Amino acid sequence: MTGPRHAAAVPGTPEDPEPGRARTTAPVPPVAIAGDAARAAEHLPGERVPLDDAFLATLRSTCRDVSTEGAQLAEAGRDWWPISIGWATRGEVPAKPGALARPRSTAEVSALLAACNQARVPVTPLAGRSGVCGASVPLFGGVALDMTAMAGIEDLDLTSLVARVAPGTFGPELEAALQAEGVSLGHWPQSIDLSTVGGWIACRGAGQYSTRYGKIEDMVAGLEVVLADGRVARTGAAAPRAAMGPDLTQTFVGSEGTLGVVTSAWLRLHRLPPAEARRAYGFAGFAEGLDTCRRVLQRGATPAVLRLYDAEESERHFATSTSGASGTCALVVLDEAEPSLLDATMRILDEECRAAGAAVLSEELVAHWLERRNDVSALAPLYQGGIVVDTIEVAGTWNELPALYEDCVSGLRSLPGTLAASAHQSHAYPDGACLYFTFAGREPDAGEATVLRDATRTWDTSYYTEAWDIVMRCVMSRGCAISHHHGIGVNRARFMEESMGEAFSVLAALKGALDPRGIMNPGKLGLPSPFGELAWP
Numbered sequence: 001m002t003g004p005r006h007a008a009a010v011p012g013t014p015e016d017p018e019p020g021r022a023r024t025t026a027p028v029p030p031v032a033i034a035g036d037a038a039r040a041a042e043h044l045p046g047e048r049v050p051l052d053d054a055f056l057a058t059l060r061s062t063c064r065d066v067s068t069e070g071a072q073l074a075e076a077g078r079d080w081w082p083i084s085i086g087w088a089t090r091g092e093v094p095a096k097p098g099a100l101a102r103p104r105s106t107a108e109v110s111a112l113l114a115a116c117n118q119a120r121v122p123v124t125p126l127a128g129r130s131g132v133c134g135a136s137v138p139l140f141g142g143v144a145l146d147m148t149a150m151a152g153i154e155d156l157d158l159t160s161l162v163a164r165v166a167p168g169t170f171g172p173e174l175e176a177a178l179q180a181e182g183v184s185l186g187h188w189p190q191s192i193d194l195s196t197v198g199g200w201i202a203c204r205g206a207g208q209y210s211t212r213y214g215k216i217e218d219m220v221a222g223l224e225v226v227l228a229d230g231r232v233a234r235t236g237a238a239a240p241r242a243a244m245g246p247d248l249t250q251t252f253v254g255s256e257g258t259l260g261v262v263t264s265a266w267l268r269l270h271r272l273p274p275a276e277a278r279r280a281y282g283f284a285g286f287a288e289g290l291d292t293c294r295r296v297l298q299r300g301a302t303p304a305v306l307r308l309y310d311a312e313e314s315e316r317h318f319a320t321s322t323s324g325a326s327g328t329c330a331l332v333v334l335d336e337a338e339p340s341l342l343d344a345t346m347r348i349l350d351e352e353c354r355a356a357g358a359a360v361l362s363e364e365l366v367a368h369w370l371e372r373r374n375d376v377s378a379l380a381p382l383y384q385g386g387i388v389v390d391t392i393e394v395a396g397t398w399n400e401l402p403a404l405y406e407d408c409v410s411g412l413r414s415l416p417g418t419l420a421a422s423a424h425q426s427h428a429y430p431d432g433a434c435l436y437f438t439f440a441g442r443e444p445d446a447g448e449a450t451v452l453r454d455a456t457r458t459w460d461t462s463y464y465t466e467a468w469d470i471v472m473r474c475v476m477s478r479g480c481a482i483s484h485h486h487g488i489g490v491n492r493a494r495f496m497e498e499s500m501g502e503a504f505s506v507l508a509a510l511k512g513a514l515d516p517r518g519i520m521n522p523g524k525l526g527l528p529s530p531f532g533e534l535a536w537p
């Protein structure tokens with residue numbers, strides 16, 4: 001990708017313009033829209049707010065780059081939400097905006113939002129559109145606000161290790177610029193080649209090295225945010241910590257564009273690590289592996305990558321049976337740090353794995369993971385073949401995780417039509433971890449794939465909805481978090497109020513105070529919308 005420590009670009013993204021460097025300056029769709037994209041149908045029902053000529057003239061007076069071209073509107077009507085990939089193969093997108101605006105400055109964003117607020121026109125912020133929950137889908141039409149023109153490092157403080165970065169900056173470009181100065185953000189999501197700083201912040205994302213460097217909310221020191229009425233607010237960034245009331249920076253991190261639009265972010269950096277170490281172990285059971293990860297973290301060791309796969313995923317990803325480790329649960333570990341810190345971390349890991357009776361596996365598993373970790377090239381062909389596939393990441397305490405794993409996997413496997421259900425632990429903390437469930441299936445009474453592609457637009461939502469319901473019910477019954485890093489968007493919106501309880505009313509009140517006309521990304525986070533109810537597919 002951008003440096004010797006990390007792999008090349010995701011298969012399916014544009015070809016590298018220069019060796020070893022990914023070109024990522026515009027959104028990359030998961031699959032082409034079948035037929036004429038300009039005539040793509042909208043899959044999701046519901047009312048769309050019309051934009052008349054007078055409003056479009058006002059919009060163009062606030063932003064120099066505004067498009068109403070059909071194909072561009074169709075592309076702005078979708079992200080990487082897996083279920084919508086199937087819709088695209090039939091010439092459909094979830095929903096389309098009435099206009100696509102590409103501001104180049106905070107001043108343009110401010111004027112644009114003020115105009116939309118005055119006219120009560122919904123605004124959906126978007127950038128790389130790599131989200132997998134529909135968070136950037138313009139459910140009620142209006143204006144899609146493409147932030148990718150606001151890109152680049154605006155200021156770099158190598159003494160304090162803080163960078164001010166524009167929200168439309170894609171991951172590879174950010175890391176290339178930072179690593180040239182001997183530093184790194186340490187944020188490596190699977191979507192690194194497809195996603196932007198603003199998207200990471202909006203969805204409270206996590207990178208694959210988060211056990212050492214933290215999630216994006218740990219990296220954000222401050223924000224510049226344009227509110228719904230056009231006012232510009234700045235939070236944090238003046239000091240590493242403060243006691244000045246609630247942390248307003250964190251109010252906007254994870255808000256998915258429902259409270260304002262991030263136009264600049266101050267991010268905490270790290271010196272490039274001089275040393276790296278790798279390990280791979282195999283456990284007889286997933287629960288045993290989880291308990292070992294817990295003990296490692298609670299002893300203070302934080303290896304950057306600490307990923308535990310159940311037996312099914314271990315075989316699928318690493319072909320463990322070919323090395324005589326059939327049925328094992330593989331633990332893949334990678335860390336990077338100063339040599340003394342690295343040695344201490346790996347010593348603790350080795351001690352705990354030996355104490356648990358784990359088998360030593362080849363470190364080639366780590367190399368294989370690094371090589372294939374961002375490969376999502378199989379996703380579109382599966383949907384084109386009539387197979388429904390998705391991942392569900394959740395988080396819980398160590399005390400709940402073993403039972404949560406069993407409940408969710410057995411529940412998915414019992415659902416008629418399921419072809420596969422598995423999980424791995426991908427991000428860990430002293431008090432708990434993220435479990436990442438993967439499922440694949442089809443309608444149990446469906447015929448051949450060719451029939452599925454010609455069926456009604458709801459052919460793939462019954463099984464999909466039931467699979468999600470099973471996992472979310474299990475998660476909520478144990479008091480765990482319904483999302484760890486993918487966010488809420490459209491897909492999880494229907495679970496938010498039940499999951500949060502009375503705290504949801506606090507979130508709704510905050511939304512009402514900052515966005516009284518409800519124009520900011522309506523229909524997301526399960527929040528009420530003045531433009532109508534969210535129509536589930």
